[in-house]
Amino acid sequence: MNNGRGEAEVLATFGDGYQYSKTKLEESLRQVMALKPTKSSKDAAAMKREDVDLIVNELGIPRSHAEKALLESGGELEKALRALVTS
Numbered sequence: 001m002n003n004g005r006g007e008a009e010v011l012a013t014f015g016d017g018y019q020y021s022k023t024k025l026e027e028s029l030r031q032v033m034a035l036k037p038t039k040s041s042k043d044a045a046a047m048k049r050e051d052v053d054l055i056v057n058e059l060g061i062p063r064s065h066a067e068k069a070l071l072e073s074g075g076e077l078e079k080a081l082r083a084l085v086t087s
Helices: 022-036 041-046 047-057 065-073 077-086
Strands: 011-015 019-021
Touching: 019 022, 019 041, 047 065, 047 077
Parallel strands: none
Antiparallel strands: 011 019
């Protein structure tokens, strides 16, 4: 059946009838690449898990608040603690 559109280039056809087309895979890849990460790897590297755990356990605050304080302090535990205690 010809609908006026070119047929997609099939990369692989499997025994159960499923096919992977190049155009659909490329479109899916573009959509995934367009998603913005919630945290950058630089931010995650600056924040140590042990520091987050310490703040959460000692101050009894939610993990998200501890992570935010550490991010704002550039990963420095002492600065984050001081900011949380004085706020």
